[in-house]
Amino acid sequence: MTDFGKKEYFYNRELSWMKFNERVLEEARDKENPLLERIKFLSITASNLDEFFMVRVASLSDMVKVGYEKPDPAGLKPSQQLVKISEAAHQMISQQYSTYSRILKKLLNEHHIHVLELAELSRKQLDFVDHYFSREVYPVLTPMAVDSSRPFPLILNKSINIAAFIHKSGEEQKNHEFATVQVPNVLPRVVKIPSADGEYDFVLLESIIRRHLQKLFVGYIIDEASCYRVMRDMDLEVDEEDTEDLLKEIEKQLRKRERGNVIHLDVESGISDRLLRTLTKRLDVSKDNVYQVNGPIDLTFLSRLAGVLDDLDDLRFPPHRPFVHYELMDHPIFDTLREKDVFLHHPYDSFDPVIEMVRQAAVDQNVLAIKMTLYRVSGNSPIIRYLERAAENGKQVTVLVELKARFDEENNINWAQKLEKTGCHVIYGLVGLKTHCKMMLIVRRESTGIKRYMHFGTGNYNDITAKFYTDMGLLTSNEQMGIDASNVFNMLSGYSEPPYFHKLVIAPLWLRDTMLHLIDNEIHEAEAGKPAYIHAKMNSLSDEQMIKALYRASAAGVKIKLLVRGICCLRTGIPGISENIEVHSIVGRYLEHSRIYIFGNGGERKVFLASADLMTRNLNRRVELMFPIEDGQIQSTIVDLFDIMMSDNVKTRVLKRDGQYVKEDKRGKIPVNAQEYFARLAERRAATRQKSIREKRTFTPIMGHEDEDEDDRTSD
Structure with a gap:
């Protein structure tokens, strides 16, 4: 039986981080x-x-x-x-x-x-x-x-x-x-x-x-x-x-920290x-x-x-204009989400719809409750203002503020105290665990009964970093996800621990076991002669058990493509161990922050987004969230985004067996800068939308005046 745990199969976490910072330093030296x-x-x-x-x-x-x-x-x-x-x-x-x-x-x-x-x-x-x-x-x-x-x-x-x-x-x-x-x-x-x-x-x-x-x-x-x-x-x-x-204990420790x-x-x-x-x-x-x-x-x-x-x-990157989902901004967002899920890819898609969802919930007389997790927010967060307004309007507002978010502790204490003064219920998570998941739940009374609307994300509810961190989010009213989301918040605020979840996968309860099961399933597919692959994107990969599982999958013939921005303790190119694994790292204009996990599953592919990296702390000591993407069109979009990122040959470095990261020789190849490609794509989508609005405005019906909505926004 192959031993996948030999020390020469792993790279030290801290030295891998140093390699990441070297890649950032290369950008400072890049003449382009x-x-x-x-x-x-x-x-x-x-x-x-x-x-x-x-x-x-x-x-x-x-x-x-x-x-x-x-x-x-x-x-x-x-x-x-x-x-x-x-x-x-x-x-x-x-x-x-x-x-x-x-x-x-x-x-x-x-x-x-x-x-x-x-x-x-x-x-x-x-x-x-x-x-x-x-x-x-x-x-x-x-x-x-x-x-x-x-x-x-x-x-x-x-x-x-x-x-x-x-x-x-x-x-x-x-x-x-x-x-x-x-x-x-x-x-x-x-x-x-x-x-x-x-x-x-x-x-x-x-x-x-x-x-x-x-x-x-x-x-x-x-x-x-x-x-x-x-x-x-x-x-x-x-x-x-x-x-x-x-x-009070965090405040005391912050004062002591200056004397460390x-x-x-x-x-x-x-x-x-x-x-x-x-x-x-x-x-x-x-x-x-x-x-x-x-x-x-x-x-x-x-x-x-x-x-x-x-x-x-002229000495800066040219500005990128994000695509704005005005079907969410100009109309009741809940009407849209009853009909379909909406996928957001920041910063190429504007973060404004997420803020707008909170704003609409704060003033909607049919909204009964808003529940959110806050890990990091900006210094003048509009989300905080709208949560305060919601509480003032009589909504039940529950906010989990993570006091142990490193170097944001003082900022989060201030927000927590401010929210409490306006009548929000503020909770601080579970003993011994950081709450790192990003989720929002809105409970609304409708003619058909109680309806839940959610936002799940890979990044923080921070309107500033959303402009230069790449993150992904899902807006949905999926009923089973809504039940799960309610259970998560009950778990965080009380003593409830549901025996199972319908759709959502939570750490530290089930995420590790679920991920291992998904990897093992790809091994079984490969052993059965079926196409098997794992495509994943994360910030860091350091958990020993996860790396061993990926080695087992590679040895069984599973094709593995990994986008790991920072720390990677896995070694590529080891004969019989990691020959089927390739690791790319993109370091460019935007900080790659989204987490994607895609599994071939014998042709019935499974796609997930998550707040978690494959690090021991994320799997064992944090409340994390992995959520499935079930809409076929959104699945295809995420798969396409991943493929484009893997094809990047401008801002990508490829991990070699010796632990070095090397830019591929792109002579004779078409340059592919994934971040610039996504930005241009967003601008083309915005231009197409503007064109359709202009055409709509110039159309004159047989009866009446020009068909124009005074409140319609035409600029992106």
């Missing part, structure tokens, strides 16, 4: 991308790496501290993983700064966009900087001395600081003192300064402060100064079993050994976790730079 998009990609790699350190590296460090030495499926112990991560991260950060200083900064200069050092400023610009410091910056600065009576201050996570050695005027330099100043995050880091016509000149806030550092230490001489930044362990540790009030252990220290290259030793000792950070960078610390400032250059559209 517009310049401002390239600097945003570089900023994203920096932001990604920050979160990776604060969560994954911090978790591994905790394992090492408590002596946990169990190896991962690839055979690496936590301590070994940290060594390899450090090597890869040092190399990646070096590549990031090389990309910035050797490529992108030069290109910015060529387009008259300058991030200047103090020595490059003109007299007029220096006068501006001096005035700006006195007026805006100086009042909010707080220099912190460190001596016997003043302990080393708390350095806030991800804040940029300036460390300095100073000595008193008239005394010897060897009698130096240590001091630190936080660069205030309440002020913009990228400061626009006066420039000639057609030029865009900027200086970073820390440069302005360093120019005037002497003013903060009157009577002292500054011997040296250098910028630094720390990252801390930002994982929450909440014992939900012993917590009476989860909301330092797991990463950025310093400017050129910092003296003496100053570096002081920082590492005071912050209790090892040399392996110190990163000397040749440029501005924290490259996420590049996203802010791109944001303030709002008049340079």
